[in-house]
Amino acid sequence: MILIGYWSRKWGLDLDKVLPIMTGIEFLQSYLLVHDDIMDQDELRRGGLTLHVWFEKECKEQGLIGDCKHYGVSQAITSGDYLEALAIASISSAPLPPETIRALVNRYSRGLRLVSYGQFLDVLLSYRPLDKVSENDILKIHELKTASYTVELPLHLGVIAADPRDQKLLEVYSMYSKPAGIAFQLRDDIIGLYGDPKITGKPMGSDVREKKKTLLVIKAYELGSDEDRRFLKKIYDELKREEITVNDIMMVQDIVKETGSLKYNEELIKKFYEESIKIIDVNRGLITNEAFNILKSITYRLTYRSY
Secondary structure (H helix, E strand, O other): OHHHHHHHHHOOOOHHHOHHHHHHHHHHHHHHHHHHHHHHOOOEEOOEEOHHHHHHHHHHHOOOOOOHHHHHHHHHHHHHHHHHHHHHHHHHOOOOOHHHHHHHHHHHHHHHHHHHHHHHHHHHHHOOOHHHOOHHHHHHHHHHHHHHHHHHHHHHHHHHHHOOOOHHHHHHHHHHHHHHHHHHHHHHHHHHHHOOHHHHOOOOOHHHHOOOOOHHHHHHHHHOOHHHHHHHHHHHHHOOHHHOOHHHHHHHHHHHHHOOHHHHHHHHHHHHHHHHHHHHHOOHHHOOHHHHHHHHHHHHHHHOOOO
């Protein structure tokens, strides 16, 4: 995404100028995922142990004294903090003019504030009853968490690296990023509920065990029968994580499909995907053909992926 932003106006510039920025974004993503896994109490990430669980395991295997669960969380938080420090150090080391570096750091800081607010809301909604969470709540979180740092921030950093004064292109990418990021996250939620564990690297129906109030669940609760609502409320508001069975997960999958919630989400993904492509298409004068074609291809693959 950073390369697309960089090449939108100045295709073919020296990649050494943006490689440190690209590295910084990777550090940022790792930092956010480490802390996100702690808050979601996830045990697996990409087929391996999440960092806090790995540290807990190391604590037990090494015979360290004290509460190994707390040790694991503490060391993972510290590791996340270190990754965030590496992110800002990498971005600020890019061989660019001081005023460009200043603009990059300011934009990075704003992106981190947005995703932090989105995470705050995400945690807050996870503690609200199912019937107190709306579709607008979910979409706002997707906008702040996913769209802001997965799509908009990398594109903006690329544009700023090429030309910090190009406010028009920044605006276009902001308009594109919101629907593209939401479509990406809605697809991610479908994969979280129906994805193949062999491909996703996560247990079957991991989002159900984590009691994530996705739009799939919110819409199923809205469209479902009284019996459906009672069951969903039991799963998401009453049972403990460890009490949720495989049969419960399969029941949630069935309810989401039978109520039309899955279809509704698929239609919403299509709508947001088409909206994002339309925005960059009508602004072709600001974006090189190469950047447009790559961005269109990436958007499709992210929106309609299976893992």
